[in-house]
Amino acid sequence: MEQPQQSTEPAAPAGKPPEGRPPLRVGMVGYAFMGAAHSQGWRTAGRVFDLPLSPVQAVICGRDETAARAAAGRHGWADVETDWRALVARDDIDLIDICTPGDSHAEIALAALAAGKHVLCEKPLANTVTEAETMTAAAEEAEARGRLAMVGFNYRRVPATALARRMVAAGRLGTLRHVRVNYLQDWLVDPDFPLTWRLRRELAGSGSLGDLGAHIVDLAQYLAGERLAGVSALTETFVRERPLPRGAGSGLTAMPAAGTGTVTVDDAALFTGRFTSGALASFEATRYATGRKNALRIELNGERGSLAFDLERLNELWFHDATEPGPEAGFRRILVTEPEHPYLEAWWPPGHGLGYEHTFVHQVRDLVHAIAEGRRPEPSFADGLQVQRVLAAVEESAEKNSVYTPVAL
Known part of the structure; x- marks a missing residue:
């Protein structure tokens, strides 16, 4: 069996690129869950893929210096800053990676672009459409100066979803009729779970809608190859008061560590929703699906076939070819581990699956190629803005439908 090609270069020390490739010096703001995931991408991509630029983990930034230094040592960052403004001002940084809560995305991104840095910003792009519009305009101006910006919708980088996009684009489904997608978690089921920053609008922008809904809106539009034209929505908050958090790191440290909020x-x-082609779509995003940890599932139905993907089985894609004879037709599993599949040319032999963390490696790979080639990366800030507009339309619709009046049967 032919083995996949792996880089034979020795690992470079933190902060130093391998010989022969120009460096891409990265400064990352934030070191929690997403900071760890992004670190994995920056640390690994250049050692798996043959990249035109060499990512260098130059600086990690966080307000708590002790925690930031611990994260730097754990994840391979060469230096630490405690003020993102100081990081953006450094002339030894080429790209700013934003892994902070949504309330700071716009300010950091705008400053970074103005300072001549490339930008990678976690999703959702911003907390409001106005912020996202400002960020997109700044990104377009920066692009004219050779500086590029991308928003981090990592589920596009699952090999199975990338293969699904390839199949839809090739016409394997024919005219699209239905898209149904849900993203289910259960980490808020306990009413005693504390009031973290993700539960405060001024910090997070929205709840399950921005946290999970942004992912599934982007993924549905990416796979369908078209945009949503309209939505009708309901939202709910099941537990409206929660214990205030204790200690640092909550994003709410100014509040007293007692009582509820x-x-x-x-x-x-x-x-x-309805796509521009007229295809119908349904979406569900919740953090109250008891027993579901990170269950994202999407299915697309067209006149010639259907595709289905489940994140809990992320090396598999299910395909039904409606052009086959009826007695032989049915959904069949495609094991997405072949070197001909997206991203798999550099990984393991067929049958050796990848995981969640690899989506961030692929994200870095795609961004580095876009920067080296001087082309707009995808998803761009303009793509992130469009998702933000869908989220805002969902909230507007839900507000209008807040008094639920069922039709009598």
């Missing part, structure tokens, strides 16, 4: 975001969002 009000949840100001949605816990669940349900909405239907």
Whole structure:
């Protein structure tokens, strides 16, 4: 069996690129969950893929110096800053990676672009459409100066979803009729779970809608190859008061560590939509699906076939070819581990699956190629803005439908 090609270069010390490739010096703001995931991408991509630029983990930034230094040592960053403004001002940084809560995305991104840096910003792009519009305009101006910006919708980088996009684009489904997608978690089921920053509108922008709904809106539009034209929605907050958090790191440290606070975001969002082609779509995003940890599932139905993907089985794609004879037709599993599949040319022999963390490696790979080639990366800030507009339309619709009046049967 032919083995996949792996880089034979020795690992470079932190902060130094391998010989022969120009460096891409990265400064990352934030070191929690997403910071760890992004670190994995920056640390690994150049050692798996043959990249035109060499990512260098130059600086990690966080307000808590002790925690930031611990994260730097754990994840391979060469230096530490405690003020993102100082990081953006450094002339030894080429790219700013934003892994902070949504309330700071716009300010950091705008400053970084103005300072002549490339930008990678976690999703959702911003907390409001106005912020996202400002960020997109700044990104377009920066692009004219050779500086590029991308938003981090990592589920596009699962090999199975990338293969699904390839199949849809090739016409394997024919005319699209239905898209149905849900993203289910259960980490808020316990009413005693504390009031973290993700439950405060001023920090997170929205709840399950922005946290999970942004992912599934982007993924549905990416796979369909078209945009949503309209939505109708319901949202709900099931537990409206929660214990205030204790200690640092919550994003709410100015509040007293006693009593309760009000949840100001949605816990669940349900909405239907219609694509520009007329295809119908349904979406569900919730953090109250008891027993579901990170269950994202999407299915596309067309006149000639259907595709289905489940994140809990992320090396598999299910395909039904409706052009086959009826007695032989049915959904069949495609094991997405062949070197001909997206991203798999550099990984393991067929049958050796990848995981969640590899999506961030692939994200870095695609961004580095876009920067080296001087082309707009995808998804761009303009793509992130469009998702933000869908989220805003969902909230507007849900507000209008807040008094649920069922039709008598």
